[in-house]
Amino acid sequence: SSGINAEYGGVLQVFLLSCNPQTVFFNHNSSITTNKQQPIRVFQYYNHLLLSLFAHHHRRTQTISFSLQSTSSSVMIKSLSSLPFRYGPSIRVFKRGFANNSLPKFLRIVEVGPRDGLQNEKQFIQTKDKIELINRLSTTGLKTIEATSFVSPKWVPQMSDSTQVLQGIKQNSGVSFPVLTPNIQGFKAATAAGAKEVAVFASASESFAKRNINTTIDASLVKYSEVCAAAKEQGLKVRGYVSCVMGCPYEGDVPIKKVVEVSSRLLEMGCYEVSLGDTIGVGTPGKTRELLTAILQAMPVSKVAVHFHDTYGMALSNILMSLEMGVGVVDSSVAGLGGCPYAVGASGNVATEDVLYMVKDMGIETGVDLEKLREIGVWISKLLGKTPSSKVSNALSCKAIPLPENSIIKLENPPVKTSNTQQNNTATPIINNTNSSTNSFQQQPQQQKPIKQSLAH
Secondary structure (H helix, E strand, C coil): CCCEEEEEEEEEEEECHHHHHHEEEEEEECCCCCCCCCCEEEEECCCCCEEEEEEECCCCEEEEEEEECCCCCEEEEEEEEECCEEEEECCCECCCCCCCCCCCCCCEEEEHHHHHHHHHHCCCCCHHHHHHHHHHCCCCCCEEEEEEEECCCCCCCHHHHHHHHHHCCCCCCCCCCEEEECCCHHHHHHHHHCCEEEEEEEECCHHHHHHHHHCCCCHHHHHHHHHHHHHHHHHCCEECCCCEEEEEEECCCCCCHHHHHHHHHHHHHHHCCCEEEECCCCCCCCHHHHHHHHCCCCCCCCHHCCCCEECCCCHHHHHHHHHHHHEEEEEEECCCCCCCCCCCCCEEEEEEEHHHHHHHCCCCCCCHHHHHHHHHHHHHHCCCCCCCCCCCHHHHHHHHHHCHHHHCCCCCCCCCCCCCHHCCCCCCCEEEEEECCEEECCCCCCCCECECCCCCC
């Protein structure tokens, strides 16, 4: 609900997201009693409402109250704004009644670090370390942890020990450990190793499908239908992924209708949800809104998850937009594990720590212990010989390290304010950095005592 002040008249534009406009109803109660008043006219199209008001009454400012009601639980008033009107000042919104009903109450984090994160690491990680990583993650409150991938070791050497990993982890109750199975052979190997949930990986880009999985989109979907049918027979859940939803490294922009088509076909096969992957991290909040608006017209929001890479630093912004549109499942990677193979030097998966920190004050529950997760991220990063890609982890880690007592540099002989003449006759101090822990301040011709300092990070 909200209200507007009108002078001469104007147009109020209401943006709606995640809803079918046909389910929205507009009610108003006008306090204008002049005979010159014209009724409010409502123009409804796509996901916008245009409320047109004409109130010509001798410059008097009148108030109109209005409310929006919907039979759809996912309706959200995204913004209220005014458009100029040629008769005078436009409508001014004096009370904004934004609805927060679309924000999920609970956010399920799908931790993809052990699979999508580690498979992009160049150095091979020992099997025991992979098992320990998953076991540690399962104690943080995470409900879904991607364990491994049953693919050909020829193509993904990092996942060559998938059977040992899946059989070596602790199967904690309440935690699912989906594994990637690109074909029926991988599915059989996964079920033989004890998999209880599998995942299939499709592409919205024809070029990416041919280069990444060596087949066409249609041919890959035929393979995945076989996996889904076999999983249904054994009572196993199947999660679907769609890559290149925001752009392709070979084709550029990917048509939204193609993303909707592939996602819908995965649902029809029996996938319980579809994760939309921004593979090269080119997405923006605007692109995210446009994509999800189309996706949510084809399927319920409960079937949608998002998977953003942080190549251009937009991952958290895109996730926030997704949350505002009602999406309640986000893929992320501890410590931001996994680089983007198509952008050299760029970061890849969004860090789970950063996602948790962003939503902690939004009234959204995750059930995940941020501090425990940070410690795991620091541990696995150290094992890989790198620093975490999570800004939150790095900030909290620095905060947790107390500064040593001698971290503040104190000059033994504080400088004395001198006249311009004296300053001109004094040489500039020379800093000698040959010793990492000692700086020697030299002044010609007299040598000052060295000042001892330590560096804290």
